[in-house]
Amino acid sequence: MTLGREKVCFLNTPTPLEQLKTVSRELGIRFYMKRDDLTNYGTGGNKLRKLEYFVKDAQDHGATMLLTVGGAQTNHGRLTAAIAARYGFRSAIVAVDPYPGEISANLLLDGIMGCQVYLVRKDGRTPDSQLLQDAVARVTKEWEEKGEKVYFIPMGGSDELGALGYYDCALELDAQIREQGITNPHIIVTVGSMGTYMGLAAAIANEHLNMKLTGIGIMPYRDITGHALDYYERLRKTYGLEAVLRREDFHINTDFDYGAYNNPVEDVRKAIYYMGRREGIILDPCYTGKTFNAVKKLAERSELSKEDSYIMIHTGGIPGIYTKHHRSEMEVELMNYMHII
Numbered sequence: 001m002t003l004g005r006e007k008v009c010f011l012n013t014p015t016p017l018e019q020l021k022t023v024s025r026e027l028g029i030r031f032y033m034k035r036d037d038l039t040n041y042g043t044g045g046n047k048l049r050k051l052e053y054f055v056k057d058a059q060d061h062g063a064t065m066l067l068t069v070g071g072a073q074t075n076h077g078r079l080t081a082a083i084a085a086r087y088g089f090r091s092a093i094v095a096v097d098p099y100p101g102e103i104s105a106n107l108l109l110d111g112i113m114g115c116q117v118y119l120v121r122k123d124g125r126t127p128d129s130q131l132l133q134d135a136v137a138r139v140t141k142e143w144e145e146k147g148e149k150v151y152f153i154p155m156g157g158s159d160e161l162g163a164l165g166y167y168d169c170a171l172e173l174d175a176q177i178r179e180q181g182i183t184n185p186h187i188i189v190t191v192g193s194m195g196t197y198m199g200l201a202a203a204i205a206n207e208h209l210n211m212k213l214t215g216i217g218i219m220p221y222r223d224i225t226g227h228a229l230d231y232y233e234r235l236r237k238t239y240g241l242e243a244v245l246r247r248e249d250f251h252i253n254t255d256f257d258y259g260a261y262n263n264p265v266e267d268v269r270k271a272i273y274y275m276g277r278r279e280g281i282i283l284d285p286c287y288t289g290k291t292f293n294a295v296k297k298l299a300e301r302s303e304l305s306k307e308d309s310y311i312m313i314h315t316g317g318i319p320g321i322y323t324k325h326h327r328s329e330m331e332v333e334l335m336n337y338m339h340i341i
C-alpha cells in the first residue's frame with residue numbers, strides 16, 4: 001500500500017543495483033546501474049512497476065480487458081500485454097502509426113502474448129490526438145459489445161496511479177543505497193511520458209530521501225518543467241502530499257534529445273556499443289541509449305561531479321533494437337564483426 005492505494009505484487013524486487021566498474025573508471029565518475037530491465041515479465045522494463053497498480057485497479061473495477069495507447073512499438077503496450085496474459089485479461093493496443101512493414105520487436109512480442117494491435121491510419125486532416133481518442137472509443141465499444149469490460153490505461157501509464165510504481169522504487173533504492181553504503185546518490189532517469197521521473201521526484205520530496213534526481217529528456221517537449229509541475233500538482237492534490245515544489249525543483253536535461261522521439265542517432269548507437277562492449281549490458285535506442293549517451297558526454301566534458309554516485313535506472317526497452325529503422329543502421333555498422341569462414 002502506497003499513499004492509500006493497493007497494488008498486486010508480482011515483481012521480482014528489489015532489482016539489482018550494481019556499480020559498473022569499467023565505465024566508472026573510464027568516465028572518471030562513480031557509476032551505478034539499477035537493473036529494472038531485469039524485471040520478470042514480457043522481457044522486462046519500467047512499466048511493470050506501474051502495472052502493479054493498474055492491475056489491482058482493473059480487478060477492483062471488474063474489468064476483463066486492458067486497453068492502452070502509444071506508438072506501434074510501445075514498450076508500455078508490450079508489458080501491458082504481458083501482465084494481461086498473466087492475470088487473465090484480454091489486451092489491446094491502439095496506436096496512430098503506419099504499419100512498419102514487418103511484425104518485429106515489440107509487435108512480435110505483442111502477438112506472441114495474444115494482444116490485439118490496432119494501427120490507426122492518418123487522414124491528413126484530423127490531429128493524431130483526436131484520431132487516437134476516436135479509435136479508442138471505437139475499439140472499446142466493439143469489445144464491450146462482445147461482452148468484455150474494458151479498462152483503459154493512459155499513454156506510458158503516466159497518470160496519478162502509475163506514478164506510484166516509481167514512488168515505491170525510490171524507497172527500494174533508498175534501502176539499497178544504505179545497505180551498500182553509497183554516498184551522495186544522484187539518480188539519473190529517462191523522461192518520456194514522465195511517470196517514472198515523477199514517481200521518483202514525489203517520493204524524494206515527500207519521504208525526505210537523501211538523493212538528487214536528474215531526468216534526461218529523450219524527445220522535445222514544449223515546456224518540460226511546466227509539464228512536470230502540472231503533473232506534480234495533480235499528484236499533490238490526489239494524495240494530499242505535503243511537499244510544495246516549484247518549477248526550479250525539477251532538474252531535467254533536454255540537451256540530448258536529438259530533436260525527435262525514437263529517431264536513429266549515431267551518438268546513441270555509439271553509446272549502446274560502448275556499454276555492450278564494457279559491461280555486457282544492452283541499452284535501447286529510444287530511451288536508455290539516449291540517456292546513457294547524455295551521461296557519457298557530460299562525464300567526458302567534466303560536467304559531472306566527482307563527489308556524487310550516479311545511479312542510472314535501466315528502464316528496459318531492449319526490443320527496440322530489433323525495429324527495422326534502428327536495426328538496419330546497426331547492421332551496416334556491425335558488418336565488420338561478421339566473418340564467414
Ligand SMILES: Cc1ncc(COP(=O)(O)O)c(C=O)c1O
Nearest residue numbers: 075192193194195196315316317
Ligand atoms: C524503456 C523505457 N524507458 C523509459 C521510458 C520512459 O518512462 P516514462 O514514460 O515513465 O517517462 C519508457 C516509456 O515508454 C520506456 O519504454
